[in-house]
Amino acid sequence: MALDKNGNLAAGTSTGGTTNKMTGRIGDSPIIGAGNYANNDSVAISCTGTGDIYIRVAAAHEVASLYKYKKLSVQKAAEETIKQVAKLGGTGGIISIDKNGKVGYAWTKDKLGMYHGQAKIGEEPKVFWPLGK
Secondary structure: OEEOOOOOEEOOOOOOOOOOOOOOOOOOOOOEOOOEEEOOOOEEEEEEEOHHHHHHHOHHHHHHHHHHHOOOOHHHHHHHHHHHHHHOOOOEEEEEEEOOOOEEEEEOHHHOOOOEEEOOOOOOOEEEOOOOO
8 A cells, every 4th residue: 555645545456366266266366356456535445354354344335434524543444454354264454544544453363473564755664573483
């Protein structure tokens, strides 16, 4: 995800795919609202993990909706959405940024310590390993 100097948000998601997947199967990454979503009025989100569950939850859009309509922080919106993913048996993580430059990260227990990072103009890029392992 990115927030430019003019306040424009963008999201993109790439995937390594699923080993031995069914031929022709499409995961969540290319589906706007499931694997990625961006709206200048709210947030930009990218998801990774068990794609079918992210589609069922409309995970990326759910983060945006919780932020915009329930007025949750981008962090809390990501956390609440990943709970929905986990409840349905999904795994993975969510990274997001809001229109004010605040970031949110959340992941399921199987992804404890998921690397994530951020870069801002005039600052050194940072990579986080939250559990210090």
